[in-house]
Amino acid sequence: MSSPENCVFFFPPVDTERYSYSSHDTRYAEGIGVDLNRPVVGTIGNINPAKDYETFIVAAREIIDALPGCQFVIKGNVLDSQQELFKRLKCLVSDLGMNVGEDIFFVQDDEDSTKVLSLMDIYVQSSIGEGISTALLEAMAMARPVVATNVGATSEAVDAGETGLLVDAGDPLALADSVTRLHMDVDLKIYISGNAREFVMKYASVDSCVKAHCDAIRMVISQKRLGYKHG
Numbered sequence: 001m002s003s004p005e006n007c008v009f010f011f012p013p014v015d016t017e018r019y020s021y022s023s024h025d026t027r028y029a030e031g032i033g034v035d036l037n038r039p040v041v042g043t044i045g046n047i048n049p050a051k052d053y054e055t056f057i058v059a060a061r062e063i064i065d066a067l068p069g070c071q072f073v074i075k076g077n078v079l080d081s082q083q084e085l086f087k088r089l090k091c092l093v094s095d096l097g098m099n100v101g102e103d104i105f106f107v108q109d110d111e112d113s114t115k116v117l118s119l120m121d122i123y124v125q126s127s128i129g130e131g132i133s134t135a136l137l138e139a140m141a142m143a144r145p146v147v148a149t150n151v152g153a154t155s156e157a158v159d160a161g162e163t164g165l166l167v168d169a170g171d172p173l174a175l176a177d178s179v180t181r182l183h184m185d186v187d188l189k190i191y192i193s194g195n196a197r198e199f200v201m202k203y204a205s206v207d208s209c210v211k212a213h214c215d216a217i218r219m220v221i222s223q224k225r226l227g228y229k230h231g
Contacts, residue, residue, distance in 0.1 A: 011157065011204035012134045019114055019141035019200075028115040032107050034071055041179055042073035042120040044113055044135040045127070047082045052149075053089055055172045056126040060104060061096040062176035067183055075107040075116045117142050122182055122189075127151055128169045137204050140164070140196035145189045147178045157204070163196045 029036050041063065045051045053074060060072045078086045086106075093104050100106060107116060113135065117123070123139035125148035130136075132153040139146055140157065146164035148154050158164035165182065167174040182189050 011132055011137060014134070014137045014141045014200055014204045016141050016201055016205045018112075019117070019138045021118060021142040021144070023118065025115045025118045028111065029119050032073070032105055032116075033101055034073065034105060034119055036119065038069040038071050039067055039121050039183060040071050040073060040119050041122045041124055042075065042116060043124045043126065044075045044116065044139075045133070046076040047074075047078045047086050047089070049085065050127055050129045051076070052126045052128045052170065054092060055170055055175060056124060057089060057092050057096065057098075057104065058172035059124075059126070059175040059179070061098060062173060063179050064098070064103065066176070066180045070183075072104045073107060073116060073119065074104065075109075075113065077108050113138060114142065117144055120144050122147060122179055124175065124179065125149055125154065126169075126175060130154055132157060137200055141200040141204070143193040143197040145182050145192045146196060147175060147182065149175075157199065159195075159199075162192070163199045164192055 024036050026036065034040060041060070043051075043053075043056060047053065056072070056074070060070075063070050090100055090106070093100050098104055117139055120139070121144075123136070123144040123146045125133055125136050125146065127133070127149055128151060130149075130152040133148075136146060136148060136154070137157060140163065146158060148158050148164055148166060149169040150166040151169050155166060158166055160166045165178045167178050182192070
């Protein structure tokens, strides 16, 4: 096993100029039906079991009870193989006393994800399995405060209380509590948002990823040269 000093770590690159928050995209909000006078909590990712949108939807019910009027956006395409899951999710929304297109918006389009991210007051990752989510990093780049499940390599980017909040996977109450806490604590929200943007700029920008790859190549070349000398 390689020691840490012989490893170079890098994240999926994010275009930090493109993913930079300036203002809500009001035209996009009008197009999908979101009311920007109400809080917006959202997530991005195709409809599939790994995203655990059931937990997201159950958490949404809890959040609405604490924050009446809150809206939820799930932007992601639905493959033919996931049509049954999509139907179950919409049924769950109804069973919990919410309405699709009023409380929860399922968005399927080819629009730039910056548009939907600009609408979100809080970004949520409810996954039960991830490597490191590019969408999560993009949300952080746009200074959206994030609440994410502590799965895969997520904790490498989300430092609890610093660049976001972490919860256990499959726990809708913890997810709801963290979202509500962030919404209510404006100072924490601002602190986390700023730190998240700084983290992506330092470790996941295109320039930083290029540097990491160059460092890795130099390390391999250096080790090979040492091998030749001692071989």
